[in-house]
Amino acid sequence: MEDFLTARQVQDILKVDRITVYRMLQDGRLKGVKIGQQWRFARSEFERMLEGEVPNEAATAQNTDGGFPTHCVQTIQDLYSDVSQIAAVMVDQHGDPLTHVSHACSFCQVMLSSPSGREACQTSWQTFARNSAGGAKYFTCHAGLQYIGSPVNDKGQPVGLFLTGQFYWQPPDPREQSERVRRLSSAHALPFEGLQQAAADIPTIAPAQQALVETWPKAAARAVQSILTERTGFVERLQQIASLTQIS
Numbered sequence: 001m002e003d004f005l006t007a008r009q010v011q012d013i014l015k016v017d018r019i020t021v022y023r024m025l026q027d028g029r030l031k032g033v034k035i036g037q038q039w040r041f042a043r044s045e046f047e048r049m050l051e052g053e054v055p056n057e058a059a060t061a062q063n064t065d066g067g068f069p070t071h072c073v074q075t076i077q078d079l080y081s082d083v084s085q086i087a088a089v090m091v092d093q094h095g096d097p098l099t100h101v102s103h104a105c106s107f108c109q110v111m112l113s114s115p116s117g118r119e120a121c122q123t124s125w126q127t128f129a130r131n132s133a134g135g136a137k138y139f140t141c142h143a144g145l146q147y148i149g150s151p152v153n154d155k156g157q158p159v160g161l162f163l164t165g166q167f168y169w170q171p172p173d174p175r176e177q178s179e180r181v182r183r184l185s186s187a188h189a190l191p192f193e194g195l196q197q198a199a200a201d202i203p204t205i206a207p208a209q210q211a212l213v214e215t216w217p218k219a220a221a222r223a224v225q226s227i228l229t230e231r232t233g234f235v236e237r238l239q240q241i242a243s244l245t246q247i248s
Helices: 007-014 018-026 043-050 056-062 070-084 106-112 115-133 174-187 192-199 207-244
Strands: 004-006 033-035 038-042 087-092 138-140 146-154 157-167
Touching (some): 004 007, 004 043, 007 018, 033 106, 038 043, 087 115, 087 207, 115 146, 115 157, 115 174, 157 207, 174 192
Antiparallel strands (some): 087 157, 138 146
């Protein structure tokens, strides 16, 4: 079962103060999950950080095509999640993440802290991407949470999928949810009580807001597309300048 460190233990190991730990959380150097009011840090991820390795999700996002404006898209995605209070991530056509997850719910933070849990999440995203190519826009992940996806195109060609989710459309049956959490806890070596507590924080979209929430991913996808269009035009202008200045 995955072993978690407290913030105090991380401070003691790194010989830093509490503020430094929070700064490391904010800038992505340290991966943590919030269970209740307390931060916890997967020992396996922490040890990889000490050895100089990049967490899998971050490595995937950083190793994508260098032409993709990850920083700009991440900024839009973060703003979207800050305003909507709903998690979001941009994946490519194969379902591999192009950005880091924004505003992940406590439950998904715990899931992503486990290597096998993160792999299961990415497998879900890959399934979403395949189904989106067939026209689907509503998805359910391996843990039973709901997502909405909106395709992103560049010059008329599909380049990815803007996903927003980690919520329920309807309140889950308590017994079914408890059994699902127990299965996930066993499958991914996660503490049942912590995962159960985090599951209680999974948001449910109120019926009056559901129609509005369904429109948000499409608006975010259009914003991403506008950045891709600007980037393409800028690159083309640079290429034109370069061709004009070439000496034959």
